[in-house]
Amino acid sequence: MSIFAVSFAGLVGVLNLLLTAGVIRRMRAYDGQPSGRSDPGRWRVVYKPPRVMRAAGECLGAFHGRTVRGEPIGEEFFARSTTLVGAFTSGCTACEERLPEFAEFAAAFPGGGANVLALLVGDAGDLAGKVRLLEPVATVVVEPDRGGPVGEALGVRAYPALALVEPGGVVGASGAEMEHLFLDPAEV
Incomplete structure (x- = not known):
């Protein structure tokens, strides 16, 4: 039984090593862009400042x-x-x-x-x-x-x-x- 347990643990370790190597290879190939299925411009984050007063394009009131x-x-x-x-x-x-x-x-x-x-x-x-x-x-x-x-x-x-x-x-x-x-x- 112990030979089986050691063999199984070794097989799981080798499988884990292969999967980790595949993930690392994919991460190195990743160029920072979203997958080809979507428009990369769609993922751009747009920052909007908080609205603390009249916004751009608005006219000031008379005073x-x-x-x-x-x-x-x-x-x-x-x-x-x-x-x-x-x-x-x-x-x-x-x-x-x-x-x-x-x-x-x-x-x-x-x-x-x-x-x-x-x-x-x-x-x-x-x-x-x-x-x-x-x-x-x-x-x-x-x-x-x-x-x-x-x-x-x-x-x-x-x-x-x-x-x-x-x-x-x-x-x-x-x-x-x-x-x-x-x-x-x-x-x-």
């Missing part, structure tokens, strides 16, 4: 507000050239992480602060540090709570909300992270 300097601001702010927009709120961890990156990008944005809008939502006292950071590189608006005129016009749903707005107030791209602004529209 009237005031900057922290007391200057009037409205939809005409978006009439002249592409505008970088960022909306942040107090008490938001993700906003704290994105704000320095946004400020750095805003400092290098074509047209400077005249083409950058930063919306800060919350208590003005809590936002004072953010205002000081953004004021040299952006036109800053503070609204006491969600649903203010600028936030409504931008269609802000969550924070942080970032966008590139084309002349005439049409959103070119939007998302929660800077890289969302530079995704290829054909891919989204």
Whole structure:
């Protein structure tokens, strides 16, 4: 009986070795494409940024507000050239992480602060540090709570909300992270 058991175990081991070698051979031949029975383009993963404000192609609403300097601001702010927009709120961890990156990008944005809008939502006292950071590189608006005129016009749903707005107030791209602004529209 022991000779039979040893022979059977040896046969199973050899069969396992042959099957493993076949699997390895097939894996080496696999070129990363799906089988020939389907279209390889069908398997491409498309990333869609989260919807935190109006999406690409949508128009901003009309609004009237005031900057922290007391200057009037409205939809005409978006009439002249592409505008970088960022909306942040107090008490938001993700906003704290994105704000320095946004400020750095805003400092290098074509047209400077005249083409950058930063919306800060919350208590003005809590936002004072953010205002000081953004004021040299952006036109800053503070609204006491969600649903203010600028936030409504931008269609802000969550924070942080970032966008590139084309002349005439049409959103070119939007998302929660800077890289969302530079995704290829054909891919989204």
